[in-house]
Amino acid sequence: MDVAIKVADLAKRYGDLAAVDGVSFEVKTGEFFGILGPNGAGKTTTLEIVEGLREPDSGEVGLLGMRPWPRNPELAMRIGVQLQSSAFFDRLTAREQLRTFAELYGVSSARADEMLEVVGLTDKARTRIEKLSGGQAQRLSIACALVHDPELVFLDEPTAALDPQARRNLWDLLRRVNSDGRTVVLTTHHMDEAESLCDRVAIMDSGRVLTIDSPAKLVRDLHAATHISISSGFLTVEQAAGVAGAEAHVEDDGLDLTFTTHDPARILTALAERSALDGLRVRGATLEDVFLELTGREYRA
Numbered sequence: 568m569d570v571a572i573k574v575a576d577l578a579k580r581y582g583d584l585a586a587v588d589g590v591s592f593e594v595k596t597g598e599f600f601g602i603l604g605p606n607g608a609g610k611t612t613t614l615e616i617v618e619g620l621r622e623p624d625s626g627e628v629g630l631l632g633m634r635p636w637p638r639n640p641e642l643a644m645r646i647g648v649q650l651q652s653s654a655f656f657d658r659l660t661a662r663e664q665l666r667t668f669a670e671l672y673g674v675s676s677a678r679a680d681e682m683l684e685v686v687g688l689t690d691k692a693r694t695r696i697e698k699l700s701g702g703q704a705q706r707l708s709i710a711c712a713l714v715h716d717p718e719l720v721f722l723d724e725p726t727a728a729l730d731p732q733a734r735r736n737l738w739d740l741l742r743r744v745n746s747d748g749r750t751v752v753l754t755t756h757h758m759d760e761a762e763s764l765c766d767r768v769a770i771m772d773s774g775r776v777l778t779i780d781s782p783a784k785l786v787r788d789l790h791a792a793t794h795i796s797i798s799s800g801f802l803t804v805e806q807a808a809g810v811a812g813a814e815a816h817v818e819d820d821g822l823d824l825t826f827t828t829h830d831p832a833r834i835l836t837a838l839a840e841r842s843a844l845d846g847l848r849v850r851g852a853t854l855e856d857v858f859l860e861l862t863g864r865e866y867r868a
């Protein structure tokens with residue numbers, strides 16, 4: 568597979584602060600790649616350097632085989648950068664906004680209207696920007712980033728400040744953007760977003776990349792225990808301990824009886840044999856557990 572982005576040993580300081588501190592990664596063509604980390608981790612600074620909006624102090628960036636800095640007009644036609652909705656032009660409707668972007672790229676207004684349809688905003692075509700909901704404004708900014716049909720698109724916290732339903736809708740849109748064959752690079756501080764969307768994620772903290780892999784592989788490599796809960800009252804703790812055997816840990820908080828185990832299949836089979844599956848919940852490790860393992864501290868977005 569081709570490499571769309573190659574970043575080697577990138578560094579950027581703001582005074583005493585190493586905002587980006589030796590970051591390296593590669594993004595493959597067609598990949599959905601996430602840069603994940605808490606506030607201040609250095610995600611936006613990294614992304615802006617890769618996009619060619621910011622000059623690094625040191626390190627190398629190859630973007631579609633070219634250098635993004637100093638500004639490279641050839642790249643501008645091939646990449647899409649999602650701007651914050653605050654970067655919209657004042658007092659224009661959604662359609663005018665998108666047609667203006669289209670014109671800047673030398674793209675037809677028919678294509679702009681088609682993009683409005685793709686992001687589900689045709690019925691808001693005549694609505695002024697300031698009247699759009701947060702989710703609608705985010706979708707419009709994605710349409711603006713895609714209007715010239717770039718092969719690679721950058722999204723910085725695309726679902727920030729959206730309610731859960733609007734986030735899910737946007738996820739569906741982003742999956743389509745990627746399955747159309749585009750490379751997508753997104754930053755997020757939402758673990759679930761990275762887990763749900765990304766083929767691979769780079770987990771960043773304090774300007775550094777801690778690890779890079781697919782979310783599933785990162786979680787699997789933890790070899791973390793699985794938590795199996797059933798409603799309290801169906802088994803006593805003694806009976807549960809009998810089911811669990813020596814390997815698992817049992818706890819009853821009056822609401823749930825929870826087994827912590829590395830052998831979930833055996834516990835689930837034993838519970839099924841005793842018809843003790845009421846209120847069953849099974850929780851495996853998540854990327855939050857990966858972060859905890861890597862940094863020794865709880866993840867706080």
Ligand SMILES: Nc1ncnc2c1ncn2[C@@H]1O[C@H](COP(=O)(O)OP(=O)(O)OP(=O)(O)O)[C@@H](O)[C@H]1O
Nearest residue numbers: 581584586604605606607608609610611612613756
């Ligand atoms: N222009 C700037 N001048 C000084 N410090 C900056 C500047 N831009 C960012 N920083 C600092 O660099 C660090 C990394 O910021 P950055 O925005 O890249 O992080 P982030 O992971 O994107 O965080 P967030 O999710 O909050 O945007 C932060 O401590 C931030 O305060």
